[in-house]
Amino acid sequence: MKRTRFIVGGLLCVGFIATVGMPADATTNSNQTGAACQELFDQTSPTATHIEHDPVAVYHQDTLSHKYVTCPMTRRNTLTTTGLSGGNVYINDTSPSGTDFKCGMNSYDLFGNLVSGTGWVTSFSRHNISLPGITSTSSGYYAIACDMPAAPTSTTGPFLWSYDWYEN
Amino acid sequence: MRIGMIATLGIMGLAAGGLWMLESQHAHRPKKQHVDVTNDGVAELREQLGSLQRRLALDEESTVALSRSVERETVLPATQASKSESDQPKTPSAPPTIEQQTQLFKAHFSNLDVLRGTVPDRALEAKVRDVFRRGGEGDVGRLNEAKIDVVACGNQFCRVEVVLPDSGSVRLAQSQVQIQLATVANQMTIFSEPGSTRLLAYVATGQRQLPDFPRLDNEPVGG
Numbered sequence: 001m002k003r004t005r006f007i008v009g010g011l012l013c014v015g016f017i018a019t020v021g022m023p024a025d026a027t028t029n030s031n032q033t034g035a036a037c038q039e040l041f042d043q044t045s046p047t048a049t050h051i052e053h054d055p056v057a058v059y060h061q062d063t064l065s066h067k068y069v070t071c072p073m074t075r076r077n078t079l080t081t082t083g084l085s086g087g088n089v090y091i092n093d094t095s096p097s098g099t100d101f102k103c104g105m106n107s108y109d110l111f112g113n114l115v116s117g118t119g120w121v122t123s124f125s126r127h128n129i130s131l132p133g134i135t136s137t138s139s140g141y142y143a144i145a146c147d148m149p150a151a152p153t154s155t156t157g158p159f160l161w162s163y164d165w166y167e168n
Numbered sequence: 169m170r171i172g173m174i175a176t177l178g179i180m181g182l183a184a185g186g187l188w189m190l191e192s193q194h195a196h197r198p199k200k201q202h203v204d205v206t207n208d209g210v211a212e213l214r215e216q217l218g219s220l221q222r223r224l225a226l227d228e229e230s231t232v233a234l235s236r237s238v239e240r241e242t243v244l245p246a247t248q249a250s251k252s253e254s255d256q257p258k259t260p261s262a263p264p265t266i267e268q269q270t271q272l273f274k275a276h277f278s279n280l281d282v283l284r285g286t287v288p289d290r291a292l293e294a295k296v297r298d299v300f301r302r303g304g305e306g307d308v309g310r311l312n313e314a315k316i317d318v319v320a321c322g323n324q325f326c327r328v329e330v331v332l333p334d335s336g337s338v339r340l341a342q343s344q345v346q347i348q349l350a351t352v353a354n355q356m357t358i359f360s361e362p363g364s365t366r367l368l369a370y371v372a373t374g375q376r377q378l379p380d381f382p383r384l385d386n387e388p389v390g391g
Binding site: 040041068081104106109110111112113114115116117118119120134135136137138139145147 | 344351352358359384
């Protein structure tokens with residue numbers, strides 16, 4: 001009997017604590033390694049150095065030209081239309097100005113139409129690009145696009161560590 | 169609201185459980201009684217034993233009943249809450265068809281045409297055309313095969329239409345158009361009708377924002 005009472009009381013306590021402790025914010029945070037980013041167009045030329053990857057980043061060591069990359073984002077809630085509230089791209093912008101690394105965030109419908117895309121956003125600290133929110137359509141998907149500047153030297157190119165986003 | 173209800177029920181349940189424990193501990197405390205060990209005493213003892221067994225059975229019954237009652241109180245409101253308006257389990261709606269999606273884009277662009285208004289912004293139009301000219305000469309070379317058919321700006325919104333030589337190159341051209349327009353856009357949207365060779369784009373410049381994208385009637389708004 002006593003054990004039953006303790007179990008009942010315990011269940012009430014656990015239920016109470018679990019309910020009160022639930023986060024009220026429904027925003028979902030996700031992130032991804034920069035190694036997931038791919039070159040956006042095939043800009044192959046005999047002299048061009050390609051985008052390079054390792055487990056922690058995507059690198060651009062070409063001193064001749066800039067490169068576009070696209071970075072996939074796994075959408076968790078595929079039915080809603082509220083989109084993303086924003087995101088960040090964590091980079092190392094080695095361009096002389098420190099503001100040549102640019103990124104934008106885009107949402108597409110199932111058939112590849114661009115529902116909503118941001119303009120290019122530049123870094124403000126050489127290490128972070130903060131992206132504004134975008135709307136979405138049911139069942140579509142998201143992607144980040146970046147313009148990686150040319151490397152000052154072949155060993156000091158810009159790179160992209162990782163990126164994150166907040167799904168409404 | 170739900171948190172408040174569950175919290176109140178939890179506190180009430182804990183208080184009731186505590187009081188009930190105290191009461192039953194007091195009821196079950198053995199009392200010092202004088203027992204007469206005679207024949208009459210045996211009968212009396214039997215009577216007391218029967219009484220105790222009846223009380224015990226009632227006690228068990230009431231414990232089970234109380235447990236069930238508490239269970240109902242804790243489970244039912246939660247179940248009801250989960251079926252409340254905000255937490256209704258969302259029936260997965262079927263993905264929109266390409267025809268539905270095209271209609272949504274057409275409605276979106278009609279709204280944007282209204283926002284653009286009828287007073288042309290020639291300076292902005294020249295700026296957008298210049299972006300394509302510079303881009304076409306650069307690394308987005310596939311746009312050299314494209315024709316920038318329409319650039320119509322007003323109220324810091326621009327409608328841009330690009331015609332491609334074939335429908336197969338529309339999607340690839342879309343990314344290139346997007347990259348070019350991103351240099352002047354605050355926000356943008358681009359679509360093409362199935363099988364068409366024409367890309368339709370809208371950009372919002374300056375502080376302008378695109379209006380919300382239209383929704384199908386059965387689409388949930390938020391998660």
